Amino acid sequence: MIDRLGGDRESFVDCGFSVHDLDPSKCKDTFEVPKNHSKAWNHPDKFQRDKWREAINMEFKRMNNHRVWEKIKKSDIEPGRQCVKHKWVMDIKRSGRFHARLVACGYSQMPESI
Secondary structure, eight states, rough: OOHHHHHHHHHHHHHTTTGGGGOGGGGGSSSOOOOSSHHHTTTTSHHHHHHHHHHHHHHHHHHHHHTTOOOOOOOOOOOOOOOOOOEEEEEOOTOOOOOEEEEGGGGGOOOOOO
């Protein structure tokens, strides 16, 4: 947070509060956002690990409720075709909410044969 505002620690103290007074659960810049699912799910800090796992589970629940996909066996995939690739995108919102999204990589999608 200090770097984003271009100041140093002393300038925050002059404003009437110190960096130590910030609530870490509500401060986006306090935490480093993981780059992938594995780093989020296995985060070394228990507080963040629990928050990331809750966000990931909420995303799965949301996608299942909206019937985004259907389960198929790998053996049922036609020869020469493959599943669409995906990626986890993690972020911490300004409100302090941990947010996880599973997104499809559209470049790996193939048109259906006619």
